[in-house]
Amino acid sequence: MITKPSIESLPEQPYVAIKRQLSMAELGQAAERLLAEVFEWLTAHNTTPAGAPFFKYNTIDMPKRLEIEFGVPTAFKASGDSHVVAGVLPAGRYATLVHQGAYDRLIEANAALLNWIAENRLILDRRKIEAGDQFGCRLEIYLTDPAKEPNPEKWETKLAFRLADQ
Numbered sequence: 001m002i003t004k005p006s007i008e009s010l011p012e013q014p015y016v017a018i019k020r021q022l023s024m025a026e027l028g029q030a031a032e033r034l035l036a037e038v039f040e041w042l043t044a045h046n047t048t049p050a051g052a053p054f055f056k057y058n059t060i061d062m063p064k065r066l067e068i069e070f071g072v073p074t075a076f077k078a079s080g081d082s083h084v085v086a087g088v089l090p091a092g093r094y095a096t097l098v099h100q101g102a103y104d105r106l107i108e109a110n111a112a113l114l115n116w117i118a119e120n121r122l123i124l125d126r127r128k129i130e131a132g133d134q135f136g137c138r139l140e141i142y143l144t145d146p147a148k149e150p151n152p153e154k155w156e157t158k159l160a161f162r163l164a165d166q
Contacts, residue, residue, distance in 0.1 A: 001100040002109050005116040010160065012091040016041065016084050017056065017071030024063050028103075031055070034070040041084045042072060050075040052158075054141040056089070061132025090137050094160040095122060098143070102152035106140065106159075113159050125162040137162035 018034045035053050042049060051073035059067040069085065080086035095117050099109035117124060125136030143156040 002112050003098040003100075005095055005097040005113055007122075007163070008094050008096050008160070010089075010091060010094050013051070013089040014074045014077040014086070015054075015056075015071045015089060016047070016074055016078050016080060016086050017069035018083065019058075019067065019069045019085055021065055021067050023065060027066065027068070031070060035072075038070060038072050038084065042074075045078065047074055047078055049073060052141050052143050054139050057135055057138040057140075059129070059131050059134045060138075065131065067131070089139070090162060092125070092137070092165070093163045094137070095124075095163055096158060096160045099157045099159065100153070101155065103155070103157070106157060109157070109159055113161060117161065117163075123164040125164045135162070136164075 016038060018038055020030060020034065022030055038053070039049070049072045053070070053072045056069040056071055057066060058069065059065070069087075073089075077088060078086045095113055097109065097113050097116075099106055124138075127134050137160075139158075139160040141158040141160060143158055144154065146152070146155060149155065
């Protein structure tokens with residue numbers, strides 16, 4: 001199930017993440033391990049998560065390469081290190097929707113949001129670079145913890161794609 005897309009104004013949000021360049025085929029295998037490493041880092045640095053974990057897609061060149069940050073929001077801007085980067089998700093207007101179901105159907109949810117953006121003549125915060133499409137902020141926010149909810153049909157993932165200033 002996919003909710004009706006909408007536009008939300010989101011505030012800036014500090015976060016920590018591990019950044020990687022991966023293919024789509026490598027994404028699933030790396031995701032759980034890298035998010036676990038971020039949570040371990042937070043614990044080691046006495047930092048409490050301030051929201052749900054997310055994937056931040058910085059650059060997409062399907063199907064070759066994706067530059068992704070596997071991140072967790074924090075209450076304040078942290079200092080990263082050689083393994084974990086610290087950053088701030090930018091404030092702005094975001095096209096959003098919530099997908100309920102297994103992660104393997106997120107491709108359909110992404111397509112639905114991109115189609116809605118195009119149909120409504122909205123402009124993504126995106127630019128073409130040699131490595132592919134570079135996004136100002138394109139998020140998949142994992143609202144449901146699979147360890148607490150084992151039924152994938154109940155998992156909720158929020159998509160939030162930053163729109164260009166108009």
